[in-house]
Amino acid sequence: MSKKIFIKTFGCQMNVYDSARMQAALKMQGYDETNTPDNADIILLNTCHIREKAADKLYSEVGRLNAIKQKRAEDGKSTLIIVAGCVVQAEGSELLSRMHGVDIAVGPQNYHLLPELVAKYDRKKGRILVADFPADSKFDYLPKHDAKGPTAFVAIQEGCDKFCSYCVVPYTRGCEYSRSVREIMDEARHLVETGAKEIMLLGQNVNCWHGEGLNGGEADFGDLVRAVASIDGLERLRYTTSYPSKMNDSLIRTHGEIDNLMPYVHLPVQAGSNAVLKAMNRQYTAEEYLDIVRRFREVRPDIAISSDFIVGFPGETDEDFEATMRLVEQVGYASSFSFKYSARPGTPASLMKNQVPESVKSERLTRLQELLLSQQKAFNVGTVGKQLPVLLAEKGRKKGQLLGYTPYLQPTHVDVDESLFGQIVNVKITGATASSLTGELK
Ligand code: SAH
Ligand code: SF4
Ligand code: F3S
Numbered sequence: 001m002s003k004k005i006f007i008k009t010f011g012c013q014m015n016v017y018d019s020a021r022m023q024a025a026l027k028m029q030g031y032d033e034t035n036t037p038d039n040a041d042i043i044l045l046n047t048c049h050i051r052e053k054a055a056d057k058l059y060s061e062v063g064r065l066n067a068i069k070q071k072r073a074e075d076g077k078s079t080l081i082i083v084a085g086c087v088v089q090a091e092g093s094e095l096l097s098r099m100h101g102v103d104i105a106v107g108p109q110n111y112h113l114l115p116e117l118v119a120k121y122d123r124k125k126g127r128i129l130v131a132d133f134p135a136d137s138k139f140d141y142l143p144k145h146d147a148k149g150p151t152a153f154v155a156i157q158e159g160c161d162k163f164c165s166y167c168v169v170p171y172t173r174g175c176e177y178s179r180s181v182r183e184i185m186d187e188a189r190h191l192v193e194t195g196a197k198e199i200m201l202l203g204q205n206v207n208c209w210h211g212e213g214l215n216g217g218e219a220d221f222g223d224l225v226r227a228v229a230s231i232d233g234l235e236r237l238r239y240t241t242s243y244p245s246k247m248n249d250s251l252i253r254t255h256g257e258i259d260n261l262m263p264y265v266h267l268p269v270q271a272g273s274n275a276v277l278k279a280m281n282r283q284y285t286a287e288e289y290l291d292i293v294r295r296f297r298e299v300r301p302d303i304a305i306s307s308d309f310i311v312g313f314p315g316e317t318d319e320d321f322e323a324t325m326r327l328v329e330q331v332g333y334a335s336s337f338s339f340k341y342s343a344r345p346g347t348p349a350s351l352m353k354n355q356v357p358e359s360v361k362s363e364r365l366t367r368l369q370e371l372l373l374s375q376q377k378a379f380n381v382g383t384v385g386k387q388l389p390v391l392l393a394e395k396g397r398k399k400g401q402l403l404g405y406t407p408y409l410q411p412t413h414v415d416v417d418e419s420l421f422g423q424i425v426n427v428k429i430t431g432a433t434a435s436s437l438t439g440e441l442k
Contacts, residue, residue, distance in 0.1 A: 005031040006040035010057060011048025013202055013240065014173075015085055017153040019046045021138075022084065022111050024145035029115050037068050040079065042118065047085035049168050051342035058087055059098070066101035080121060082106065082114075086172035090345070092131045107131035108173055109158070112141035133174045139183060147196035150393045150422040151236075151405075154187050155179070156224065157203030162243065164270075165281045166313065166341060166349040169204055178209045181219060181227060188228050197424065198236035198391055199228065205243040207251060222250040229258045235424055236391060236407070240266045241308075245284035247292050256299030262407045263300050264334070267292065268308035272327030273320035276313050280349070286327050293331055304334035304379065304408035311368055312341040312361030314352035321364050328371055334379040334408060336372045340365050373434050380410055380432035387442055388412075390427040392420055412437040 005026055009019045022044065023033055037043050043065050048054040062081070069079040082104045087095060089107040096105055104117055110130045117128055137158075160169045161176040188199050203209060206221055213219035214227060221239075229237045237260050244267055255261060267289075271277055274285045296303050309328075311321065340361040343350040383406065390404035390412050397403075397413065402421055404412050406429075413436060414427050427439035 003029075003031045003041045004034040004039055005042040005044060006034050006037045007044045007046065008037075008061070009046045010054060011046070011050065011085065013153055013200070014155060014204075015046045015048060017155050017202055018084070018108065018111060019044075020145050020148065020153070021142045022046070022114055024143050025111070025115050026118065028143055029118065037065055038072075041077075042080045042082060043069070044082045044084060047083060047087035049086040049090045049172050049344070051339060052344070053342070055087055055090075058083070058095075062099045062101060066099075069101055080104065080118065082118075084108070084111065084114075086168065088129070089131050089172040090168060092129045096127055096129055103127050105129045105131070109133050109138055112136075112138040137177070137179075139179055144187070144190055146194035147191045150196060150391055151198040151200065152191040152196035153200050153202050154184060154191065154228075155202045156184050156206060156209050160204040162205060162283075163281060165279065165352075166310065166344065166347055168344045168347060171346055173204070176205070176208065178211050181211050181214055181224060184224065185214070185227060185231070188234070189231055192231055192233045195422070197234070197422065198238065198393075199234060201225070201228065201237070201239040203239075204241060205246065206239045207242040207246045207248075220248070220250070222248065222254050225251065225254055225261060226258065229260050234260060236260055236262055238262050238264060238409075242267060244269065244282075244289050244292055247295075249295070252292075252295050253299055255296065255303065262409070263302055264304045264306070264407065264409050265296060266306045266308075269327065269331075270308060270310050271313060271316070271320070272324035273316070274323075276316050276320050276323075279315055279352075280310075280313060286323065290327070290330060302408075305331060306335040306409075307331075307333055307337075309336065309338040309368060309372075310341050311338065311364040312356040314341070314349055314356065315354040316341075316356055316364075321368075324368065325371060328368070328375070332379075333372060333375050334410075335376050338365060338368050338372060377432070377434035379408075380434065380437055383408070383410065383429050383437065384432050385429065387426055387428050388439075389424050390414060390439065391424045392416065392422060406437070410437050411435070412439050414439050414441065416441055 047058045072079050080103050084106050088105045092105045158177045159174040209221040272286050388406045392402040392404040394403040426442040428442050429439045431438040
């Protein structure tokens with residue numbers, strides 16, 4: 001009987017990508033993926049540290065999985081619990097002392113060591129914590145991974161050097177590092193060859209990517225986008241996340257020039273008040289942000305813009321918050337993520353004196369989300385009656401239905417034969433809510 005691994009992933013797309021790479025590495029040792037922890041020889045949790053709630057989730061999850069581990073032990077089966085991801089980097093030793101069931105804890109830059117750690121693991125010798133920032137890149141050692149469906153992720157960067165004052169990522173992921181264009185192209189080509197129709201380029205600030213071009217010389221993110229977009233058989237290209245002030249004209253222009261580059265850009269603004277942006281160490285003003293949005297719309301008028309927001313950053317006044325509301329009114333977002341500020345250990349903002357009370361944060365978040373949701377609904381309703389190409393990428397809610405995505409990344413329920421899974425089909429949009437569309441095959 002084959003050995004089984006159960007993987008649960010928290011956090012951002014980077015973690016989803018890393019989980020796929022770890023799965024590919026452990027598959028080479030004979031571990032097949034299972035969708036339940038009950039029959040798993042390895043349980044792997046890939047964790048997130050971005051907000052307090054995210055980290056708390058891990059602790060309750062480990063408790064639950066420990067019970068499964070014990071039950072399996074009673075049946076004479078052993079289970080290895082591995083914790084990976086950003087919580088390990090931030091508080092690995094605390095995690096091991098609080099969570100006795102965890103056998104191996106491995107930080108984001110050490111995933112290439114996993115096969116060896118698993119093979120050599122000896123319970124009697126004690127549990128293992130690996131949370132260094134090694135000189136070698138994990139990408140040099142991890143095996144190739146195949147596309148698991150019609151959309152695939154490719155990390156083009158690791159880490160972050162921006163040090164926004166609220167954020168743990170520079171500490172959990174280390175400094176910013178760009179992968180080489182050759183590595184990225186090889187990986188993207190392999191994913192297309194194994195079935196991907198759409199590729200999402202991933203990084204904390206993808207537009208800061210830089211490297212040597214395929215023909216020598218300096219290349220920037222716009223060059224990389226053009227190179228990846230030209231891969232034969234690649235129908236759709238997306239990227240996330242980009243840092244507003246690092247948008248250059250060449251990249252913006254690309255959106256008006258390349259057909260398979262999707263008309264969607266995630267451009268996190270965080271706040272609309274310049275005083276708050278400064279305290280956050282975001283290196284742009286609200287006016288500069290609005291100008292970037294204007295330039296995108298100049299070359300691609302239908303582009304969908306999305307963003308992340310933080311409300312209740314230390315020192316945020318009512319007036320500051322109103323500035324965020326005004327900016328949202330001015331931009332008109334197609335989708336968004338918004339959060340209450342969460343003080344994270346070790347970050348400069350967590351030490352700021354003027355923390356905002358929880359009740360004020362909640363009130364502001366409710367107001368902001370109402371506005372954002374109404375914009376999202378308006379955007380969705382605006383596509384009703386149109387004919388749009390939809391990539392059928394997921395199972396539907398019921399039989400005879402699939403879930404797909406428009407170029408603007410709107411989830412779309414389509415009544416179609418399930419054999420069309422993975423195809424891009426023309427869909428007439430017939431209905432819209434704030435969260436999704438419905439449509440029929442044309
Ligand atoms: N590199 C990306 C963001 C990665 S984290 C960027 O700069 O846009 C994803 C989102 O989590 C951030 O955009 C921010 O909105 C939110 N976030 C990060 N730290 C947070 C904190 N301490 N409290 C609340 N939200 C936070
Ligand atoms: Fe965090 Fe800022 Fe880096 Fe984004 S750019 S990951 S918010 S430090
Ligand atoms: Fe979370 Fe780490 Fe991503 S902290 S958001 S999993 S980079």
